[in-house]
Amino acid sequence: MNIQTIKHALLTTTAICAASFSLTTHSFATAQAIDADTDYGTEAIEEIFVTGDRRAYQGNFNFLEDTASNQKLEFEFLREVGALNLNDALDLSASVARQNNFGGLWNSFSIRGFSGDINLPSGFLVNGFNAGRGFGGPRDLVGIESVEILKGPRSALFGRGEPGGTVNLTTKRPQFEDRVEVRATYGSWDQVRFEGDVQTTFGSNENVGVRLVGFYEEADSFRETVETERVGFYPSVTWNVTDDTSLTYELEYTYQEIPFDRGVVFSEEFGFSPRRTFTGEPGDGPVETEVIGHQFEVQHNFNDNWSLLAGVGYRETSLEGNASENNFGGRQAYFLDGQTVSRFFRFRDFDSEYFVARAELAGEFNTGPLRHRLLFGADIDRFDNRLFILRFRPPGIPAGATVADLDPATYLLLDVFNPVYGQFPIPTPGPNTDREEKLTGAGIYFQDQIDITDRLQIRLGGRFDDFEQDLTNLRANPASTITTSDTRFSPQVGAVYAINDGLSFYASYGEGFRQQTGSDFEGNQFAPNITDSAELGFKADLSAYFDDVSGAVTLTAFQVDQSNILVNDDRPEAVAAGFFSFTAGEARSRGIEFDANVFTDDGFSFWLSYAYTDAEFRNSNPDADFGAQIEVGDPLINSPEHQLNIQASKNFQLGSWPAQFGGGMQHTGERLGWTGFDFFLPSFTTFRAFAQIEPFEGLAVRLDVDNIFNETFYTNSFADVWVEPGAPRRFRLTASYAF
Template identity: 25%
Template sequence: MQRFIVTLLVKLLPLCIAAQHGTIKGQVSSIDGNPIEFANISIQELITGTAADGNGKFEITKVPEGDYTLEISAIGFETKNQSIQILANKTLEIDIVLQESITSLQTVEILGIKERSYSNDVSFLGTKTATPLLDVPQSINYVTKELALDQAAFRLNDVVKNISGVNQYSFYNDITIRGFRVQGQRNSGMLVNGMRAMTSFWKQQLIPHIERVEVIKGPSSALFGNASPGGSINRVTKKPLAESRQSISSTVGSFNTFRTLGDFTGSISQDNSLLYRLNLGYENSGSFRDLQFDKNLVIAPSFSYLPNDRTRLNFDIVYQNSQGRLDRGQAVFGNGDLYSVPISTSLSAANDFLHEESVNATISLRHELTDRISFNSIYMRSSYGEDLLEHRTANTFATLAEGNKDPEQVEMRVFIRKRNWDNDGFNNFFNFNLTTGPIEHQLLIGYDYFQQLLQPGGSQLEARGYLSADGNSAINSFDPTNASAYMLDQNGNPMPNVAHFDLTDPNANALRDMSNYIYATRYYTQFRQRNHGLYIQDQLSINKLKILIGLRQEFFFDELNYDTDEEQFEEQRALLPRFGMVYSIQPNINVYATYVEGYEPQSADVANDPNVGGPFDPLTSSLLEIGAKAKWFNGKLNTTLAVYQLQQQGALYDANDANNPGLLVQIGEEESKGIELDLAGSINQNWSIVASYSYNDAVITESDNTEEIGRQKPNSPRHTGNIWTKYLINDGALKGIGFGLGANFVSERYGSIVSNDTPPIFPEYQLVDAAVYYKVEKFQLQVNVNNIFNKTHWVGGYDYIRAFPGAPRNIMTTVSYTF
């Protein structure tokens, strides 16, 4: 009997033990309904736990019966403690919602922020502090890395279509915002982490290392000094995270596209005081354009050091190397028929090349002196080098014997050029959180410095024009009344120094014999530009009312022939005010109004050069804007509605003078008025969306040429619209499958102004894109089809010799793995 009882106990004991345990399973998500991947879930009393998967789901088994405290934490979110009760043989299903931690977003963006959706609630761009976008009295729109990945975007120009009032001007690093141009190399609207950095003008900026792209609409001179009146574009680089995360992806597709990306981050030290992140990107791609290709390399390491709770130091480098050819656009027959020449036709020769190299190095420091006072210091060193050989248009058709033009032959010229720039940016400011009676203040006082230096040796060989009668020199243009001064062919036509590009010749892109060209040398004399800025800003909070007051004193110095006996010095100054108000009419709805003035000096080499039509006055601008910002669906969806009036005085335009291709003209006044609507975020956990619409009436209001008054500004469509939506299936037989669908609309646009002539009109277009996603655990397959209906369209252009067609239908397939 005793033996029987022992045997029975041995058999029943495991069952009794098992009966005293339960299971916890659930999902961790943010307040906007998006899953928080890799969140940490722990049971405090048992010192055990797990991590959520890529979909925010978790499960803990064999938990003894009893009462416990569940702790859930994730970088960028408030840690949450929740009491739970485990019952024997039961599964506790629980959904955890974490609140994003605003306090963890330091006044300078040093640490990584774990965005997981198309929405972003906080920005440093509008105030230089971590301010909820709802409380910034100015329109700020953005594209997160999640949206860029879902659309298989690789360049800045690929994503700006998602933002109202923003569109391409050309193939270059060249964009319009509210009808005003923002260009690379002007240092007037292209920012990296809120700092001005030297960028290429010829190639669009790569974004594999970018966390998000932000656009602040209107002049931001009160914050950054020299700024484009239309707005500024800020690229926020990816920063280190404390938790280990690695991902790799590869994309193959149309036009012989191959891309591969890597993103690695985590902690180097056991106490998480030293963090790292490494982003890598490589591209080797062709194009739908003849002879065009891109070979790009991006290496972007970043390190964060947190010695204590009050001090944070970040160091990051972005190295970019680009090889390809400069694409000056499509030329069509002189009758102006955009469809008369294939959109694949470029004017390049097979021996052309463009090699660019850039390095950005940044050191950022934030230190909390007290609980209410912090100090921030940022230094950025950026360099850019250009090595170029190109056959390009002379901006006119070939001249015939009688002085008339041949509509099938494009006059050409050749540039061989090398230049190198170095930029230094230094920004220091204090933040004070103060209280005076019922008023809370967030006071900002700072000083910044920016310097751009063109290094010695910058020079260019240029071959252009028509050969002289003896063949020993070249004359820029042909004068039929003095034909004897030129070398003529058997038909009496002048002989070009560089052979014309024949639009009917299928071999026009062949190797060119450059040995007989007659060159003129242009020297880019060394110059230095410097900006000093003193600024103060106060954000006041009085119950539901917030007021922003800012003032900046700007000092601009331009030095031509720098460090030589012929040095020329020019100084300009500007006092730049900013004023805005935000009022909360509902907890989720704010209305705002703002007034800000802008300033953009003309560089001294342009302003004082009589060969290009100078001297020219500096650009000045002002913005008046009112609008509303709101959150919907429990904070999941952000919306912005803006109505604005923007004015600028002093813009320069190409005069399109065949005898002097560099000649510019200054327009008296331009005005942009319009309305914009943007929304971004989620309808629910599975359904994400971005959409925008813009009506922009951007016209010339004052000009010496009366025919220009009232004309729409170049590459400034009156109407643009965009929508992109993505739906993921998380349950059932189709679990892991997702679908994306989008459309983009742009109305007709003028090209650049041509003096005494009507500028070309580029037709409106509507494009449709789609995507399919399949995700299993840490593996995802993604297929994007762009321009599904193969719509022929032009994204912008100058004239009928420099039109910029958009890509035809193309397919991109991406495979990614996170581990």
């Protein structure tokens, strides 16, 4: 589908909706772009779910009662820091680190040092539905109300998930008001972005709410020749059938054109290649990603204590395009002269389908003097994905050869200081991967939090999962399918003690697991990746101690152990069969986290997130991707020991105009850049600032400056030839109008 057609259709539709809306509505909610009374930290502490709209798996608990360390990034805070995409949001949590993002084509991250499959997108949830699976491109935040980082394994509730924690996105849904907001941004490298958010109500009692959210963006990049276009549309409808029953439908549509960009190359002798030089080929064209998703939910409150939440979700994604990529070790010419990059070529055609259905009962009851708050639910899901890859790869560079000895067309050579693109025809690739995988699962879960005394609560829970994998190798003649199955029980226990009205101590233990794609040399499905996690800490509600200060503070110590990590199978029988993996790796992550979110009545807000994470391998094995030897004590890839993010802002009056000024910094320590090798990415510290004014009611103008001191830094890597550079100093000017 042509993105211009999509763009014109979206903009036309939005314009018609906005015009019709403005002519037919009789009252408008006033939108305050800057509001000194906004207190989204206290709101998070006081949230109650059972008697109002509630979210799956959350239960009816306030901040001090939860037996885990979580962070919730509210919409107002995300807007304050200028976050536009999921990476921007997750950077605010020191517990999260960026991982290999597949040339910019998906979101990949680790929590507390642990990521999932480094060759696949990281799993995250949208309203409790698994939406990280698939190939729909990096996630934009335009339709997102909040981002939650739920630390530690959550398999006891969510089921199969990532080992270090879970990220859940809550979408923008109808608020049963008449409101329109439009935003326009112009930024460095000709970034142009438009956003729209339209709300209205229908029905005799205004019991049907409609919300239309969308965006369009096109931009160049500090990477020469790199251009992107993105468009998204996220409408939702909520029908309050009665005072106790509501139905909600949401559509997710995103289409993106993104050049495949593996980043820069590093050599001990020559350093990093220039961050401005794109080492792919513009003539390969962009990679196209598309996602169409549907979510339907029904909530019914039986009474003030009991409610039912049920829903279904269906999501299709696709990714297709060519890519010229930096070559490795013995095929990389940059290691010979520090000037010339050699590349190989791949064509990819990926697609996926994901279906899930779930139902959850939540409520509370008493048994004698004990109060119980119970969650009980069940879900089924199916994930189908197809991977088709063609590849052209040049031979290894002969011993003693120089760059002058290499055929430029065979090695797809590019001078990184004076790149000349389009010198060679696109190679004819040969077969590489043709695989189809179907993962199905069903689970039943429960959680009971029991008030033992006025101060002591305990949490007991668990989940039973039954899952199956069908793996079909379509390259085989005839195609062969291997079907395997497994069951797993994931327990959780926890306790929280209220020291006083504003301070609690908690401790918890949980187990988790994650299905692993692929099979061993005998064709057997890999055993699930297993995680054991324990943590303890203190939580404080600042409003209990100060009259003019609110917010939350958390101090946590944790340990996460992981087993069944995929490593290279160097047993003789496996080596004879080829290059295979098996589940023998072990790793551990220990650390301390300190998170603070503080607000004062005079309009000052402060965010701090710090994490010390010591993540290392616990046994010695060859790496699954390259076969390099991992030694006991080697760090995990892209996992810094120290990470810190700070954000501060102040609301004030500039004459008669409401105004806001603020800024922040991010520090990321040195971290391993290639598993099994002595290659580390340098630490970096960047600063950001913003200023905003409201010349008249509803209109806000904002200036953002990122990487103020133009730091050269690198955010993540997969190997020394695939390193993602961070952006230089960047400016963005945004105007928004709400009425």
